[in-house]
Every structure is written in structure tokens, then in C-alpha cells.
């Protein structure tokens with residue numbers, strides 16, 4: 001079976017000469033929950049943009065076995081959901097309903113299916129009954145949930161998220177972790193929060209200065225204090241590794 | 254905020270909201286054409302036209318405060334235009350008002366007529382945008398064979414303006430928070446210039462990001478809508494009433 005994402009020898013530099021990605025080689029299998037970690041400016045967001053072909057560098061990127069190119073990018077984007085870092089940029093329709101329906105409409109599903117998907121998805125992210133609210137009148141946590149719903153409603157095989165844990169209080173973060181752990185899709189999440197990465201992901205890719213430093217089992221990489229320190233990161237505080245290998249599950253009412 | 258308020262009003266439910274966007278678009282166009290082409294020195298007839306937008310705004314549950322605010326916002330331009338009439342037309346014109354007769358400058362009548370026509374057509378336009386979701390409006394334009402590129406640009410412009418207003422708010426807040434004293438006019442102008450620069454820069458960035466997130470969700474340049482547009486009996490009633498109304502006012506104008 002082909003990998004969910006396969007990147008070979010990919011490099012990219014911005015117009016101002018910053019070499020944001022350099023010789024990236026990585027493979028992500030179907031169903032994996034992958035944390036893309038690294039300090040600020042490491043190139044995480046740039047790498048996610050590359051996976052969606054919003055930037056074009058040198059090298060090859062395969063998504064679900066297909067090489068990204070201009071001809072198939074529209075069909076590839078239909079199997080790959082992308083949640084951008086700032087929910088304000090993800091939500092642009094006048095109501096929550098319209099926003100969550102935007103993707104399914106582009107998939108040209110029939111109307112009943114769209115309505116069902118929107119309702120199901122909103123229920124799933126805890127925004128039931130907010131269909132008619134304006135997205136810009138939601139709280140930060142609700143905006144985040146709505147932003148995720150806009151992608152979930154498309155039922156993509158692969159979901160890519162840029163720092164979905166920012167500006168969330170602990171309870172909302174727990175909810176988010178619970179929601180994301182329940183998904184069967186391949187998840188690729190860029191984050192600077194090691195605790196979040198440890199609780200959600202089984203696989204970690206560490207990038208710094210545009211290069212993949214190491215990739216492998218989350219447990220092994222995240223518990224390596226020396227490695228984390230060297231790249232300006234930290235061993236997760238509340239992780240399942242620091243607490244005597246006991247997995248910490250979100251405690252929810 | 255103005256923009257959010259339009260979205261909110263347009264999202265309400267009312268008999269006017271439920272009309273097909275195309276009906277309202279064509280109705281507004283037709284109505285505007287009639288008002289503008291009313292005789293330039295008439296005042297009574299344009300005032301009678303106001304009945305229609307008034308009814309739309311009432312039925313569509315648009316608050317009059319909102320309408321007045323929008324009208325005030327654009328009124329300076331029209332007042333200047335109207336005032337200019339005073340200078341080039343000072344011919345005396347008799348005005349008959351029941352038993353009362355007096356004479357005024359022709360320019361005054363023309364100016365007043367312009368102001369009234371403007372108020373009436375603007376109210377109609379406000380009635381249209383405040384009772385039709387913007388996406389439906391776009392879809393309506395599309396269905397009326399307005400070129401797709403134009404419709405899309407209009408859509409982006411709308412979102413872009415929204416972002417711009419949002420950003421301006423934030424930048425002004427940040428400015429207020431840091432401003433400790435008055436800096437003198439020259440310095441203030443410089444600061445304002447920088448702020449506008451920052452504003453444009455950051456909102457272009459945001460607009461770009463929004464476009465990315467639209468594309469990431471399968472947007473390929475075609476606008477899809479949830480409900481298929483369909484003319485119903487309500488559209489027929491609306492159109493019928495409008496035609497009768499316009500015909501009556503035409504007759505009235507002829508009679509005067």
C-alpha cells in the first residue's frame with residue numbers, strides 16, 4: 001500500500017532568500033498520528049504549505065500515492081484537509097453552517113447529504129445548535145472547533161493542522177485531544193507544545209532550520225531530554241512518559 | 254461593526270428575505286431606473302416612490318437606525334452635488350401647494366429632487382443588501398448572466414473589505430494602547446501613514462491566507478450554493494405589486 005505522504009528530497013526557499021526547507025525526506029503511513037515539532041521558525045508551517053502545494057519547491061511529494069502537480073492538485077485537496085493556524089482565516093462565510101458546508105458543496109454532494117454532514121460534524125465538535133451564528137462572534141475555542149469542523153465535514157483521508165492547540169484553555173485542549181484521538185484519519189499536526197504532541201501522537205518528526213532532524217516513535221523522541229534541549233524544545237511535562245509510562249487520558253465529565 | 258451587521262440582518266427570516274435574489278435584484282434595478290428618470294424638478298413624485306423601500310425595510314425587519322446611519326455616511330457627497338445646482342439655476346419657478354403659491358429658484362427644486370431621489374434609491378439598495386445573504390446575491394448575479402469573473406471579484410472584495418475593517422479596528426486599538434501623548438500634527442500624519450501601510454500589508458496577507466483555506470477546501474473557482482434558486486408564488490406577488498406600484502406612480506407623474 002502507498003504511504004499517506006511521501007516526501008523526497010524537497011527543498012524550498014522564500015523569495016527573500018530564506019532557505020525554509022532543505023532536503024526533506026519523510027514518510028507518513030496511513031492512519032498515523034504524527035506530530036511535526038520544532039522551535040519557532042523551524043519550517044513547520046512551510047512544510048505543511050508544501051504538502052498542500054501552496055508553495056512549489058524542488059523535489060517530490062506524493063500524497064496517497066499520487067505525485068503532487070498542478071493537474072491533480074484539486075482532486076488531491078479533496079482527500080486532504082488543511083486547518084490553517086488562525087481560525088479567522090479558516091472561517092469566511094456569514095454563518096457557521098455555511099462555513100462547514102463550504103467544503104462538502106465543493107465536493108458536489110447532494111443537499112441532504114450536506115445537511116447531514118454539517119449537523120453530524122457540528123455535534124461532534126460540540127457546536128450543536130450554533131449553525132446560524134456568525135463565525136466571528138464565537139469564542140476562540142469555538143472558532144477553533146468550527147475551523148476543524150469545516151475540514152471534518154469533507155471526510156478527508158488525511159488531515160493537516162497548523163498549531164491547533166494555540167489559544168485554547170486546558171479544558172478546550174482536552175476536548176480537542178479527545179476529538180482528534182477519536183479520528184481514524186491520518187493526522188499531521190504542527191505544534192510547539194510537546195505536552196500536546198505526547199498526548200495525541202504516536203509518531204514524531206522533529207524539524208529544525210528547515211531540515212528533518214529525526215523521525216520515529218513519539219515515546220522515544222519526546223523523552224530524549226538532550227535532543228529536545230538541543231533544539232530548543234522540552235520533554236513534555238504531563239506526558240505519559242514522564243509519569244512512569246502511565247498514559248494520561250483526558251478526564252472529561 | 255457595519256459589515257457584520259449587514260451579514261446579520263441578511264441572515265434573518267422574513268417574507269422579503271425568502272424572495273429569490275434574482276427577483277429582488279431585478280426589482281431594485283427597475284425601481285432605481287424609474288426613480289432616476291422621474292422629472293428633475295419634481296419633488297412630490299420621488300417622495301411617493303419612498304413608499305416601496307419603506308415597505309421593504311419594514312417587512313424585512315431592517316432597523317431604521319441602521320438605514321439612517323448608512324444614508325448619513327454617504328450624504329455629504331450628495332449634498333455637495335445638490336448644492337451645486339443652486340449656483341447655475343436661479344430662475345424663479347412657481348410652486349403650488351394647495352392654496353399657497355410662492356416662487357423659488359429652479360436650482361433649489363432640482364437640488365431637493367436629487368437629494369430625495371438619492372435617499373429613495375439608496376434605501377432600496379440598503380433594503381436589497383440587508384435582506385439578501387451576500388452569497389445569494391452573488392449567485393443571483395451569476396444566474397442573471399453577469400460574467401463569473403466579475404461576480405467572483407465582487408465576492409472577494411466583500412470578504413476583503415471585511416478583513417480590512419477588522420484589521421483597522423485592531424491597529425487602532427494597539428495605537429490607542431500605546432499612545433501616551435499628542436505628538437504634533439506632522440508626526441501624527443506620519444504615524445497615520447505608517448498605520449495605513451501596515452493595514453494594507455497585513456490585510457493582503459490575510460486575504461491571501463483566506464484564499465488558501467478556500468482552495469484547501471476544494472474551491473476551484475466555481476461558487477456552489479446550498480439551495481437551488483427557484484421562483485415561487487411570493488416572487489410573483491412581489492413582482493406584480495412592484496409593477497402596479499410603478500405604473501400608478503407613472504400615471505401620477507403624467508397627471509401632475
Ligand SMILES: Nc1ncnc2c1ncn2[C@@H]1O[C@H](COP(=O)(O)OP(=O)(O)OP(=O)(O)O)[C@@H](O)[C@H]1O
Nearest residue numbers: 014016018020039040041042043044045046047192
Ligand atoms: N512568507 C515568507 N517570506 C519569507 N520568509 C518566510 C515567510 N514565511 C516564513 N518565512 C521564514 O521561513 C522560516 C520558516 O518559517 P515557518 O513559518 O515555516 O516556521 P514555523 O516552524 O512554522 O515557526 P512557528 O513555530 O513560529 O510557526 C522562518 O525563518 C521564517 O522567517
Ligand SMILES: [Mg+2]
Nearest residue numbers: 044045046162
Ligand atoms: Mg508556523
